[in-house]
Amino acid sequence: MMQQYRAYLVGENGVFRSAEAFEAPSDSSALAFAKQFTRLGKVEVWQLGRKVAVLESEQSRPPEPSRPTLTRQ
Template sequence: MMQYRAYLVGENGVLRSAEAFEAPSDSSALDFAKRFTRLGKVEVWQLGRKIAVLDSEQLCPPLPDPTRPTLTRQ
């Protein structure tokens, strides 16, 4: 297991909080850190190595609901 940190980045670029955790791989760490994107942008680090910057879910448009009919213009 490797040591990672997920940093929640505020709108002005200032770190708002950090979560330390362990994961067996970078991909596992990213899967874990994605849960924090509902709060904002997240930087994922393994010691001094930046793994990724994950965009906030708030910035992403919602996925279409396949059970809801779509409106079309005629």
């Protein structure tokens, strides 16, 4: 069964700047969908009156550490 969600783009001052309503079958699917908006800033994902998660902005995330390469001798 599909559930109603909203992804809110949060401004630097903590005020919602915009919202995107969408449907998803589960919280994990909703988070995967909402992740696309993190390129614009921090995103709060809600399902009705329940806050599901806060996704940090891609811009504020530290770069992924590189994994050491194994070399054979």
